[in-house]
Amino acid sequence: MKLVEYFRAQMMKDPDMASAVAAIRTLLEFLKRDKGETILGLRESLTWATDCLTGVDSSVAVSSGGELFLRFISLTSLEHQDLSRCKKVMEERGELFLEKISMSRTKVAKLCHTFIKDGAKILTHSYSRVVLRVMEKAAAEKKRFSVYVTESQPDSAGRQMAEALRKLNVPVTVVLDAAVGYVLEKVDLVIVGAEGVVESGGIINKIGTYQMALCSKAHNKPFYVVAESFKFVRLYPLNQQDVPDKFKYKADTLKTVQNLSEEHPMIDYTPPSLITLLFTDLGVLTPSAVSDELIKLYL
């Protein structure tokens, strides 16, 4: 499918870009090339396209990004007579949306780096590009800090993170996932990224995050989350079981495997009571303020 190929091409072109941003770029291209006759048809085909993309990359951010894109472009008055003019308006809004979210990582980094004090020891989990950007900014501000990264099995993404940090000349140590409790007494703060931020103010992230949050609560260390605003999603899980299966496993696994109970989930849910603050491009939020922002975004 041309759509999927374009998406994969976008992902490969810029590995630093979030998969959601690539998805939105794909959707914008799709919108430009669409030959639909009615606005309703346009909306339906966009929803169908988002579903396609979720089938390729089942992360939460892709589906939330797609939905927010759709809402953003249709939030304007589409009362023009001519369909092509409506489409033009929607395309302009799409470009605007894309521009805004490309800047979002920089905004987050600007907000968060002040919380990293000189001499700080940071614990982070797996490979997150937003956390990397935050640390880049902090290093650029001439702050001296050291980082502990968990290995984050099953894909060892933590080692990738360690490599990137070494390039920034930041002293980094890779620890086992099981060593989080051991290492927590040495660290001052914990920063993680998020794949999705849910309505309750909790987050969905790589498996192992919940454990880290529980331990940092027990040690009374602040637990910070950095996430862009397009990751806000209209889910409300009550516990780990309540997270829908389509987010828990990789897209290929969902398609090929028969019995999901034998597969290991890739993500877990961290409830809002364990999170101290969330850094987003909408500002620094407490978990209870997330619902407020979501209401503003979606209603």
Next chain:
Amino acid sequence: MSAEPSVASSSTPATQHKKTTRGGTRHFTEGGPVKKDGIQQAKTEGKELTKEEKQRLRKEKKQQKKSKEKKDEKASQESEKEKKPVSSASPASQPPTQPITPKAPSAVPTLVPVPASETPAPADKPAKSKAEMKAERRARQEAERASKQGKKGEVGQQAAPGKPKAPPSELQPVVKRLPEHVQVDNPEVLKKLAKKLERQQIPLRSDYGYKVSLFSHLHQYSRKAPLTQQLSIPSTVIHPAIVRLGLQYSQGIVAGSNARSVALLHAFKQVIRDYTTPPNEELSRDLPNQFNFLNQCRPLSASMGNAIKYIKKEISNIPSQCKEEEAKSKLLNCIDRYIDEKINLAAKAIAKSSIEKISDGDVILVYGCSSLVNHILCEAFEKNRKFRVIVVDSRPRLEGREALRRLVQRGISCTYVLISAVSYILPEVSKVFLGAHALLANGYVMSRVGTSQIALVAKAFNVPVLVCCETYKFCERVQTDSFVSNELDDPDDLIVTRKGKTQLEHWQEVPSLGLLNLVYDVTPPDFVDLVITDLGMIPCTSVPVVLRVKNVDQ
């Protein structure tokens, strides 16, 4: 407005109250004290005061007020007459007001957190400061006048009407009035209430039995003495539908916040249908009487308060040149729409959202009888979800039996326990569904007594607690504990006869014994995981956001 209705309505009081109007006019010519007798007679006969008598009462009040004001003005005018020589005195009188006025507002912020029993003290402070200040000023003025006689400045006279206005406005400290129903131990407030009810011709319900000291600021009524026994027949002030409703409330025949609100709205539809507008009067003038009567029968709930606000708003929105029939049908439509949207459709929306949260194999715990939770469970069962329910019940109301009956009728498999067994049964439970009486602005959930206990134990067992509540039950009130504002039910309900013996039969004779029958309690938002409303699923801390959004909408 056509001439006929006005003629008809003026003739009806004439025909009905022939005695009193004639008597009224006679008494009017005879003078003051006899005037009052005529009104008293009308009151005791239970007949509605004629328009003239009502106007007379209002005039009397206004005159009393004016005479008081005139006294103040004269005093301040005399004192302000010598402006030039007194100008030194007035800034001198300002400083005494300054230290006193800051004191009064600072006393007020402490009003709210301080328990209700201490309110008499701050309430007296502003009165004292006013009197003190006046006395001081007068003394100073006398001294000045004695020293500088015969100097009357023209400027002083002109400034006088300006000046008396400024100090009184400075004296007005912002006093937040506590509602009457939480100040029952304050005799002043009770007197004021008695006077107000007498004016509106509503009987005052007297408290019953010894009250536990922590709750002595709340009313406690007995079910054996309903308010309707003190009403005279026929009573033309309160509509019979409202009388019936009041009786149903006080005897517990209509219970449950949704049922009470719907019954209230239906009764008001009847009142509106039967209402005939007398000339120059409006429906909204008679409404407070009806509400006060219902309040005496059983304190109004938050949802009923919101419904009443809506009715009042709709009435005030009707353009004055609208014909009576048209206005009535408009109002009736508004009320029907309110019931439809806020209660029926909301229940459907909430059921739809809740079904996503009920998965196969779930064990759901419910407490008491909430119409909304029962509706949700029945809907989920229709949609072929496989789950079983544990119904928790508590004395003295034993409402859980009603919920049990409704669920079993549908074919849902249920278990029934009393609240004392909740910690025993919780390890089996996967979710807890609770109903709410009201959701407060700080995120606290006000519900049937026992709800916070269940939420607490569920939290200890890490079981998710879901509260289902329509948005019309959200209220602007803030409460952090169950003592400040609650409802005390009939203490005799706690008496139970087992094996022919009634242990507490003579509890009133034991001086140190008090029976406490609370109706509501508040649950903090930390124990609630999710609130399902017709606007969607929100965390408990987002209630003020919804209130804000709703206010913007309106």
